[in-house]
Amino acid sequence: MMFLGAITIAIPSYHLEVDKIYDFMVNKAPDLILLVIIPLLIFESGRKLRLDEIRKEIVPIGFFAIIGVILTIFLLGIGVSIVFHTPFIDGLLFGSIAAATDAVAVAAVFMRFPIPDRLNLIIEGESILNDATGLVSFGVIKGIIFSSVAFSLIDTSLSFLWTILGALALGSAIGYVGGKILNKWQGDEYVNFTFSVALAIGGYVIGDHFLHVSGVVTTLFTALLLIKTHKDIFTEARVAFHKYWDYTGLMTNSILFFSDRNSISH
Numbered sequence: 131m132m133f134l135g136a137i138t139i140a141i142p143s144y145h146l147e148v149d150k151i152y153d154f155m156v157n158k159a160p161d162l163i164l165l166v167i168i169p170l171l172i173f174e175s176g177r178k179l180r181l182d183e184i185r186k187e188i189v190p191i192g193f194f195a196i197i198g199v200i201l202t203i204f205l206l207g208i209g210v211s212i213v214f215h216t217p218f219i220d221g222l223l224f225g226s227i228a229a230a231t232d233a234v235a236v237a238a239v240f241m242r243f244p245i246p247d248r249l250n251l252i253i254e255g256e257s258i259l260n261d262a263t264g265l266v267s268f269g270v271i272k273g274i275i276f277s278s279v280a281f282s283l284i285d286t287s288l289s290f291l292w293t294i295l296g297a298l299a300l301g302s303a304i305g306y307v308g309g310k311i312l313n314k315w316q317g318d319e320y321v322n323f324t325f326s327v328a329l330a331i332g333g334y335v336i337g338d339h340f341l342h343v344s345g346v347v348t349t350l351f352t353a354l355l356l357i358k359t360h361k362d363i364f365t366e367a368r369v370a371f372h373k374y375w376d377y378t379g380l381m382t383n384s385i386l387f388f389s390d391r392n393s394i395s396h
Contacts, residue, residue: 167382168346169334169335170331170378170382172258172330173326173330173349174382175379177353179350181354187248187252190252195259199229203229222267223268223271223275226271230263259346261344262294262344266286270286293343297344297347301337301354301355304329305333306356308329308359309360312356313359319370319371322360330349333345333349333352336348
């Protein structure tokens with residue numbers, strides 16, 4: 131973004147091209163980010179986790195991802211309503227948007243500092259799973275504000291369970307079947323990587339847009355089960371596979387950073 135700004139100042143004729151880039155970021159980039167960048171980032175983070183480790187720490191991960199996010203929503207809602215003199219329900223809507231931590235940001239920070247493995251697992255696992263809590267909370271609060279829908283604890287609980295358990299089942303099935311296919315296929319590292327990209331994006335789209343479950347949780351468990359099931363990833367193709375995903379994580383993070391900075395600068 132700094133280079134684009136310098137070009138615009140130095141060569142005014144390029145300003146039109148920069149505006150075209152900005153228009154793309156505003157009109158097309160959100161869909162690109164939601165349907166492509168986010169699934170790749172979640173898969174890139176999830177492939178580093180191990181299913182057995184997640185099972186051991188499921189209680190603290192679940193507590194922080196559910197109870198912790200709900201408490202954060204209420205605390206943010208109270209703060210916003212007091213400071214900005216807005217209705218409490220509007221503050222809760224803001225809280226539901228801001229409460230969930232960014233899984234990618236957490237993973238990036240933890241790569242820079244030495245921390246205990248258990249703490250890393252709990253926080254990184256929570257940062258990925260809390261998406262479902264924030265999504266359901268946002269939907270409920272939005273419905274109350276804009277549709278005058280009365281709050282129902284039973285409906286909300288069922289919606290939350292479907293969002294989590296449905297995504298868990300879908301992601302596990304996609305990852306397990308995908309791993310078995312690759313075992314039979316016995317392709318090289320290019321096939322492994324390309325197929326895993328298709329599973330990450332395809333699983334996210336199916337879960338989020340067709341079954342209305344958490345796309346993030348779907349992609350996470352796709353990564354967990356694929357890594358566990360596909361034996362070749364732990365043998366000859368392991369190094370190349372993870373190098374490709376390391377590079378993909380770097381590039382997608384860079385694209386996300388550029389789009390955010392481009393929007394802010396305008």
